[in-house]
Structure formats: C-alpha cells, structure tokens
Amino acid sequence: MEARPLDTLNKARNKKVLVELKNGKQFIGQIVSFDIHINTVLEEAEERVNGEITRKxxxxxxxxxxxxxxxxx
Amino acid sequence: MEARPLDTLNKARNKKVLVELKNGKQFIGQIVSFDIHINTVLEEAEERVNGEITRKxxxxxxxxxxxxxxxxx
Amino acid sequence: MEARPLDTLNKARNKKVLVELKNGKQFIGQIVSFDIHINTVLEEAEERVNGEITRKxxxxxxxxxxxxxxxxx
Amino acid sequence: MEARPLDTLNKARNKKVLVELKNGKQFIGQIVSFDIHINTVLEEAEERVNGEITRKxxxxxxxxxxxxxxxxx
Amino acid sequence: MEARPLDTLNKARNKKVLVELKNGKQFIGQIVSFDIHINTVLEEAEERVNGEITRKxxxxxxxxxxxxxxxxx
Amino acid sequence: MEARPLDTLNKARNKKVLVELKNGKQFIGQIVSFDIHINTVLEEAEERVNGEITRKxxxxxxxxxxxxxxxxx
Amino acid sequence: MEARPLDTLNKARNKKVLVELKNGKQFIGQIVSFDIHINTVLEEAEERVNGEITRKxxxxxxxxxxxxxxxxx
Incomplete structure (x- = not known):
C-alpha cells in the first residue's frame, strides 16, 4: 500500500515535532493527536519566534x- | 483508542483557556462549549493585546x- | 447534554450583541437571526470604529x- | 418558527440595499436575487467609494x- | 419561481460583461460559460487596469x- | 448542451497556455492535465515575472x- | 484515459521535487506521499529562501x- 501523509504524522505521535504557522510562529512539542483537518495537539509546547523561546x-x-x-x- | 484533538478541548471544558486569533488578539476565559468547526464560547472572557487586558x-x-x-x- | 456554541447565540436572540469583523469594524444591535455559517442579522444596528458610532x-x-x-x- | 438570516434578504427582494465588500467597495441597488452562498444580483446598481458614486x-x-x-x- | 443569481449570468451568455477580480484587475469580454463555482470563460477578452487596456x-x-x-x- | 468552463480547458489540452497566480507569478507551458479544483499540470513550463523568463x-x-x-x- | 494532475505527483514519488508555498518559502526533497488535498511529505528536505539553503x-x-x-x- 502506498504511503499517505497522515502516516508520517502518525509515526511521529508522542515524539517531538516542529509546527510552523501561516503567521510565522513556531511551536515545538510532543504531538499527541491530530485529525484529518490537521488540527494538532502538542504537549510541553514552546513557542519560538526567530529561534528564541517566547512562551512555554x-x-x-x-x-x-x-x-x-x-x-x- | 487514539487521542483526538477535540478530546483536549473537551477535557478543558469549564476551565480557563487562552485563545489566539489570526488578527493577533488573545482572549482568556472559561471554555464552556466548542464544535467541530472550533467555534468556541468563553465565559468571563478578557481580551488582551500585548499582554494587557484591553476589554472584559x-x-x-x-x-x-x-x-x-x-x-x- | 453538553452545551454547544450556537446555544449561546440562541440564548442571545432578540438581545443586544456586539459583532466584530475581520476588517476591524464593530456592529452593535439586536441579534434577530443566525444560521450554521454564523450569517447573522442585527436590527437597530450601529457601526462603530474605534469606539465611535460611524453609522446607523x-x-x-x-x-x-x-x-x-x-x-x- | 424562528427567523433565519436569509428571510431578511428575502423580505428585501426588489428593494434598495447597500452591499459592502471585503475590499471596502459599496454597491447600492435593488436586490433581485441571492442564493445560499449569498451570491447576490443588484439592479440599477451604483458603486460608491468613500460615499461618492464612482460608477453606475x-x-x-x-x-x-x-x-x-x-x-x- | 423566484429569480436566482445564476439566471442573470445565464441571460448574459454570449454578451459582453465586465469581470472584476479580488486583485483589482478587470476583464471585459463575451461570457461563453460559467459554473456553480462562478468559474467563468470570456472570449475576445481584454484586461484593463485603471481603465486602460493592458492586454488582449x-x-x-x-x-x-x-x-x-x-x-x- | 451549454458550454462549461472546463470544456475550454479541455480544448486547450496539450496546447500552450498562460497561467497566472494570486501571487502575481505567470507560468507558460503546455497544459497536460487539470481537475475540478483546477489543479493543473504544465509541461515545458517557464515562469515569468513582469514579462521576463525567470525560471525554466x-x-x-x-x-x-x-x-x-x-x-x- | 486522460491524464490527471495527481498522476504527475504519483510519477514523481520517491523522486526529488521543489515545493513552493504561498509565503514564498521553497522546500526541496524526495516526495514520499501526498493526498487529494495535496498535503505532501518530503524526506531529506531542505528549505531555501532566495536560492540559499536556510534549513535542513x-x-x-x-x-x-x-x-x-x-x-x-
């Protein structure tokens, strides 16, 4: 069976990921869930702007x- | 069963959450309801801009x- | 049964609400109807920009x- | 039965309405039709920018x- | 039966129309087809910017x- | 039967077309396929910005x- | 049967592709999967801005x- 994009997210479950937003912000944390709309939940998430941690x-x-x-x- | 993003919102029900909008505004309040479009209702909500409370x-x-x-x- | 976001709009029916738009405009008036797309009709509506009434x-x-x-x- | 937003447009049919667009333009004319996407047809329409008639x-x-x-x- | 917005486009078929885009461009030409998404085909189309013909x-x-x-x- | 917009794309298949994007870029190439979302594949495509070929x-x-x-x- | 746009992506599977985003960023890598929304996974991906590799x-x-x-x- 061919690989699908959500397989990649599924394999990353409970691991650390970088998420980037259209507004330029970055979040780094453990991906604990996502759905077909790519709504995503991170835990122990930090926000970074220009490489600096701006919020936990x-x-x-x-x-x-x-x-x-x-x-x- | 695998966790889903809306489970996280469900667990937060009636608790205090921070909501950020595409226009940069922040709202802090108790999340009393949400739906699959992520339409969300907060109570006792405050708007904050740059960390300052701008409206109740x-x-x-x-x-x-x-x-x-x-x-x- | 759990509360849903549209319940909040329903409870506000015929009462005064503040509606804010993506373009920054505010409308204040009585909400007489809305639908699942959140298309909304206000009556006795005033437009406000920066807190000033700009149109009735x-x-x-x-x-x-x-x-x-x-x-x- | 509860009022719905499209009832308001329906009641306005063949009457004069103001339509405002996301790009800031205004059109004033008789609304002769609309659909659920709010695609709308005006007749005898004038475009106004900053209150001035800019086109018929x-x-x-x-x-x-x-x-x-x-x-x- | 009540008029619908697409009736207006249908009546214009093979006639000259002005089409304006979100990016401010104007196209003038004969409308030969359209669909429910308002995808539209013009023939003998000219592009105009600020009233000037910029391309045929x-x-x-x-x-x-x-x-x-x-x-x- | 009435003409439909996709008929026009279909007739252009394997011929040279100009495609313009919302970000102002232009691509010129042979259209080899498209679908109902207007996802489109060009071959021998060149990108042009302000009339100049910027990439093959x-x-x-x-x-x-x-x-x-x-x-x- | 007529060619479809996703056929082109399918043929590129496991090969190197350039992906450009609405925000101007470029990613170059091996395309290992995509779906009908064009959600896409690259491996060994590099980000380039103005032709320079900015991230691996x-x-x-x-x-x-x-x-x-x-x-x-």
Whole structure:
C-alpha cells in the first residue's frame, strides 16, 4: 500500500515535532493527536519566534488551517 | 483508542483557556462549549493585546476559522 | 447534554450583541437571526470604529465568514 | 418558527440595499436575487467609494464570498 | 419561481460583461460559460487596469473564487 | 448542451497556455492535465515575472486555488 | 484515459521535487506521499529562501492549502 501523509504524522505521535504557522510562529512539542483537518495537539509546547523561546504553553491545540508545516525533530 | 484533538478541548471544558486569533488578539476565559468547526464560547472572557487586558467581554462566541491556537491555562 | 456554541447565540436572540469583523469594524444591535455559517442579522444596528458610532444601519445582514466574535452585551 | 438570516434578504427582494465588500467597495441597488452562498444580483446598481458614486453599473452579480454586509435602505 | 443569481449570468451568455477580480484587475469580454463555482470563460477578452487596456487575451478561463463582480455591459 | 468552463480547458489540452497566480507569478507551458479544483499540470513550463523568463521548470503541478486565470496562447 | 494532475505527483514519488508555498518559502526533497488535498511529505528536505539553503529539515509534512506549485527536479 502506498504511503499517505497522515502516516508520517502518525509515526511521529508522542515524539517531538516542529509546527510552523501561516503567521510565522513556531511551536515545538510532543504531538499527541491530530485529525484529518490537521488540527494538532502538542504537549510541553514552546513557542519560538526567530529561534528564541517566547512562551512555554504546556498543552496547545493548533487549528489545522493555520499550519504550514510539521516536521519531526 | 487514539487521542483526538477535540478530546483536549473537551477535557478543558469549564476551565480557563487562552485563545489566539489570526488578527493577533488573545482572549482568556472559561471554555464552556466548542464544535467541530472550533467555534468556541468563553465565559468571563478578557481580551488582551500585548499582554494587557484591553476589554472584559463576559460571554464571547469566537468563530472557529479565526482561531490559531487554544491553550488550557 | 453538553452545551454547544450556537446555544449561546440562541440564548442571545432578540438581545443586544456586539459583532466584530475581520476588517476591524464593530456592529452593535439586536441579534434577530443566525444560521450554521454564523450569517447573522442585527436590527437597530450601529457601526462603530474605534469606539465611535460611524453609522446607523437599522437592519444589517452580516456574512458569517467575515465575523470574528459575537458578544452579548 | 424562528427567523433565519436569509428571510431578511428575502423580505428585501426588489428593494434598495447597500452591499459592502471585503475590499471596502459599496454597491447600492435593488436586490433581485441571492442564493445560499449569498451570491447576490443588484439592479440599477451604483458603486460608491468613500460615499461618492464612482460608477453606475446597471445589473451586477456579486460573488457571495466577497460580501461583508447587506443592509436594506 | 423566484429569480436566482445564476439566471442573470445565464441571460448574459454570449454578451459582453465586465469581470472584476479580488486583485483589482478587470476583464471585459463575451461570457461563453460559467459554473456553480462562478468559474467563468470570456472570449475576445481584454484586461484593463485603471481603465486602460493592458492586454488582449482572447479566450480566458477565470477561476471563480478570484471574482468579486460580473456586470453585463 | 451549454458550454462549461472546463470544456475550454479541455480544448486547450496539450496546447500552450498562460497561467497566472494570486501571487502575481505567470507560468507558460503546455497544459497536460487539470481537475475540478483546477489543479493543473504544465509541461515545458517557464515562469515569468513582469514579462521576463525567470525560471525554466519543465513539469509543474499548480494547486488550483492559487490560480486566477488560464488563457490559451 | 486522460491524464490527471495527481498522476504527475504519483510519477514523481520517491523522486526529488521543489515545493513552493504561498509565503514564498521553497522546500526541496524526495516526495514520499501526498493526498487529494495535496498535503505532501518530503524526506531529506531542505528549505531555501532566495536560492540559499536556510534549513535542513529531514522529514517534513506540508499542508496542501499552503502550496502553490510542485515541480519534479
């Protein structure tokens, strides 16, 4: 069977990922869930702007349509 | 069963959350309801801009497609 | 049964609400109807920009996808 | 039965309305038709920018997703 | 039966129309087809910017979601 | 039967077309396929910015929602 | 049978492609999967801005609606 994009997110579950948003913000944390809209929940999440940690957010729900990329770390 | 993003919002019900919008505004309040579009209602909501409380709104319905993140406090 | 976001709008029916748009405009008036797209009709509506009344519009239909928040007054 | 937003547009049929677009333009004319996407046709339509009549367009089809508000005059 | 917005486009078929886009461009030509997304084909189309003819395009397919208005000439 | 917009794209198949994007870029190449979302594949494609060839891309898949117009050359 | 746009992506599977985003960023890597929304996964991906490699990302999931073009290299 051919690979599908959500397989990649599934394999990253509970691992650390980088999520980038359309507004330029970055979140780094453990991906604990996602759905077909790419709504995504990170735990132990940190927000970074220009490489600097700007906030520690703990749990964060990110609305899928605001995401550009998700990259396992 | 695998965790889903809306489970996280469900667990936060009636608790304090931070909601950020595409236009940069922040709302902090008790999340009393949400739906699959991520339309969200907060109670005892305050608007913050750059960390400052700019308005006390009481109950506020936030249209889901304007939301970037929701973070339980 | 769990509360849903549209319940909040329903409870506000015929009462005064503040509606804010993605373009920064505010409308204040009595909410007489809304639908699942959050298309909303206000009566005795006033437009405000930076807190100043800029127009009295009477009845106004607001397309849902242009709305950010609705807050009962 | 509860009022619905499209009832308001229906009641305005063949009457004069103001339509405002996301790009800031205004059209004033008789609303002769609309659909669930809020695609709207005006007749004897005038375009106004900053309150000034900038064009007389006669019949104009306005794509719904470009509309912010429709207000019966 | 009540008039519908697409009836207006249908009546304009093979006649000259003005199409305006979200990016401010105007196209004038004969409308030979359209669909429910308002994807539209013009023939003998000219592009105008600020009232000046900037290009003669012959046949042009315009994606519906980029259109703001269509006005029969 | 009435003409439909996709008929025009179909007739252009394997011929040279100009594709313009919402970000202002132009691609010129042979249109070898498209679908109902207007996702489009060009071959022997060149990118042009302000009339100048800026890149030769060979085969290029263009996501439909980024396209404003397609014009057979 | 007529060619379809996704056939082109399918043929590029496991080969090197250039992906460009609405925000101007470029990613170059091996395309290992995509779906009908054009959600796309690259491996051994590099980000380039103005032709310069700005980051090595390894595996990257790119949300389809942020993509403008995909070009096999």
């Amino acid at each position: 957010l703990g749990t964060v729900f990110i609305r899928g349509d605001t995401i550009t990329i998700i990259s396992p770390q | 709104l009481g109950t506020v319905f936030i249209r889901g497609d304007t939301i970037t993140i929701i973070s339980p406090q | 519009l009477g009845t106004v239909f607001i397309r849902g996808d242009t709305i950010t928040i609705i807050s009962p007054q | 367009l006669g019949t104009v089809f306005i794509r719904g997703d470009t509309i912010t508000i429709i207000s019966p005059q | 395009l012959g046949t042009v397919f315009i994606r519906g979601d980029t259109i703001t208005i269509i006005s029969p000439q | 891309l060979g085969t290029v898949f263009i996501r439909g929602d980024t396209i404003t117009i397609i014009s057979p050359q | 990302l390894g595996t990257v999931f790119i949300r389809g609606d942020t993509i403008t073009i995909i070009s096999p290299q």
